[in-house]
Amino acid sequence: MSILVFVEQRDARVRSIVREVLGEASRLAAVLGGPVVGVCPAASDPGLATLGDAGAERVLLAAHEAFARYDAAGYTLAVVAAIEAVKPQVVLFGASAMGRDLAPRVAARLGVGLATDCTALAADGGRLTATRPVFAGKAIQKLAFPRVPALASLRPKVFAPAAASGRTATVEPLTVGFDPAAARAKVVRMAAAAGARVDLTEADVIVSGGRGLQDAGNFRLIEELAEALGAAVGASRAVVDAGWRPHSEQVGQTGKTVSPKLYVAVGISGAIQHLAGMSSSRCIVAINKDPEAPIFKVADYGVVGRFEEVVPALIEAVKQLNAQV
Amino acid sequence: MIQVVCVKQVADTETRVRVAADGRNLDPAGVTWILSPYDEIAVEQALLIRDKQAPGEVVVVSVGGPGVQSTLRNALAMGADRAIHLKTETIGPDPLQVARALAEELRGAGAELVWFGKQAADDDQAQVGPMVAELLGLPCVTMAAGFALDGGKATVEREIEGGREVVEVTLPAAITTEKGLNDPRYASLKGIMAAKRKPIEEKPARLGEPALEVVALELPPPRGAGKVVGQGVEAVSVLVRLLREEAKVI
Numbered sequence: 001m002s003i004l005v006f007v008e009q010r011d012a013r014v015r016s017i018v019r020e021v022l023g024e025a026s027r028l029a030a031v032l033g034g035p036v037v038g039v040c041p042a043a044s045d046p047g048l049a050t051l052g053d054a055g056a057e058r059v060l061l062a063a064h065e066a067f068a069r070y071d072a073a074g075y076t077l078a079v080v081a082a083i084e085a086v087k088p089q090v091v092l093f094g095a096s097a098m099g100r101d102l103a104p105r106v107a108a109r110l111g112v113g114l115a116t117d118c119t120a121l122a123a124d125g126g127r128l129t130a131t132r133p134v135f136a137g138k139a140i141q142k143l144a145f146p147r148v149p150a151l152a153s154l155r156p157k158v159f160a161p162a163a164a165s166g167r168t169a170t171v172e173p174l175t176v177g178f179d180p181a182a183a184r185a186k187v188v189r190m191a192a193a194a195g196a197r198v199d200l201t202e203a204d205v206i207v208s209g210g211r212g213l214q215d216a217g218n219f220r221l222i223e224e225l226a227e228a229l230g231a232a233v234g235a236s237r238a239v240v241d242a243g244w245r246p247h248s249e250q251v252g253q254t255g256k257t258v259s260p261k262l263y264v265a266v267g268i269s270g271a272i273q274h275l276a277g278m279s280s281s282r283c284i285v286a287i288n289k290d291p292e293a294p295i296f297k298v299a300d301y302g303v304v305g306r307f308e309e310v311v312p313a314l315i316e317a318v319k320q321l322n323a324q325v
Numbered sequence: 326m327i328q329v330v331c332v333k334q335v336a337d338t339e340t341r342v343r344v345a346a347d348g349r350n351l352d353p354a355g356v357t358w359i360l361s362p363y364d365e366i367a368v369e370q371a372l373l374i375r376d377k378q379a380p381g382e383v384v385v386v387s388v389g390g391p392g393v394q395s396t397l398r399n400a401l402a403m404g405a406d407r408a409i410h411l412k413t414e415t416i417g418p419d420p421l422q423v424a425r426a427l428a429e430e431l432r433g434a435g436a437e438l439v440w441f442g443k444q445a446a447d448d449d450q451a452q453v454g455p456m457v458a459e460l461l462g463l464p465c466v467t468m469a470a471g472f473a474l475d476g477g478k479a480t481v482e483r484e485i486e487g488g489r490e491v492v493e494v495t496l497p498a499a500i501t502t503e504k505g506l507n508d509p510r511y512a513s514l515k516g517i518m519a520a521k522r523k524p525i526e527e528k529p530a531r532l533g534e535p536a537l538e539v540v541a542l543e544l545p546p547p548r549g550a551g552k553v554v555g556q557g558v559e560a561v562s563v564l565v566r567l568l569r570e571e572a573k574v575i
Contacts, residue, residue, distance in 0.1 A: 103452075104452040115537065116452060135340070139544055141543075143539060187491065257449075301564055317562060
């Protein structure tokens, strides 16, 4: 038996989530047995041999010029071809925009079960169990798979990459019968440069602002603090609905579910929908003038105070710290 | 043009989750049921296209128990023309089962656009839309945050990490909708009255064998009680020291 990992590349670079997924695949392989094999649709080899260091024994490269950008139909063919070649017990994807789009197609093609956005996997008695948040984190669901292979996508920033082994993966070609001329959906361009900024779901640190900031202009302070911390900017539903911030920054149910190392909530009272989306963060800081705000119940560290005073002082303190390092 | 919107009934997002006695499902006692928020966006988009660009019929379809009809009425009250209820007594069918039932209903229905919310606001699986597309052999664009129809083609923008992918797709196609695509309308009183007279066709849902088995539904472990490190500006130096030395996150 073996474990197959979808190796996601963008702009000819392997994305960091792949190392997280390979890390979990290696841990599972230690229990279930069998090698960890990658499959990568790409225009050319994005340096797949280096993935040996992250736990892959070999990587199948499905090379096609149409695979420079994500192509749902073509990538599905490539992953299905790899599954037929490798006959894995488990197939893992990152729960990125690409993995979330691709994995259900593969599952439907094969008629097998898929658990998306998992936060833990376990192999009990040779059987895979997937743990995943539901209701945007208000509950946790555990799923088993009646059929083989079991498919799962893994939430970014939750799984640790494997310790560097110093090994090199074998790269083997995988032939995929794909005809781009027959494609009925095609990525024609990127509306904003990919990788220009950190996405919320992949950020190590997030600074979020809420209605307590009183005015859209005050988000300047959130942006400054985010810059000092090297963080992404998030927002509560209230300020997104008010049109202060774009929906792509919304954290919580009907927005993004995030698990950063550090989450700083400024002027966010802590409605249940918001808490659902961020309470799996490793460390939560709340800054709010209302000591009764529900956000303080989930915060590891709370500061009761006015944002106009606390945030500039915090920006200054972080800048001083950065200058020392 | 015929458009079909696949919708799901879910617990209101304000719901405090309690686990049912079976240890596997949501306790339905006291839950308010709503049209899943992302599905509202899908319904709205189909109505906008019907009313402004491509006249025709908007059909809403849902898989579930008898209670689902109130959610289908919500979509009819927004302005959809008719509804199909694919009936099942199975509690929480898995995404592939739902996709099979929907695909069977849609096969040969002549829909040019099949809409879905990007995920349901209960199990958050985000699978049914692309699965139905795969089963029907349709192209599919997920997480649409922008949509423009031009004859037999559409240009769709989807949010990805750090940007937006622009996808050109040939109809018939399946699209799943992201928040921000539009602002769903509230049903008017007139719409609610009209919905009472619109037809809901009932058929059995053909789910097939399950592909997933729910072993347990649990509440997340509570976070340890936090501490308020202080008030105002004076607390900042304490906070920074704790973040650096205790939490080791900066």
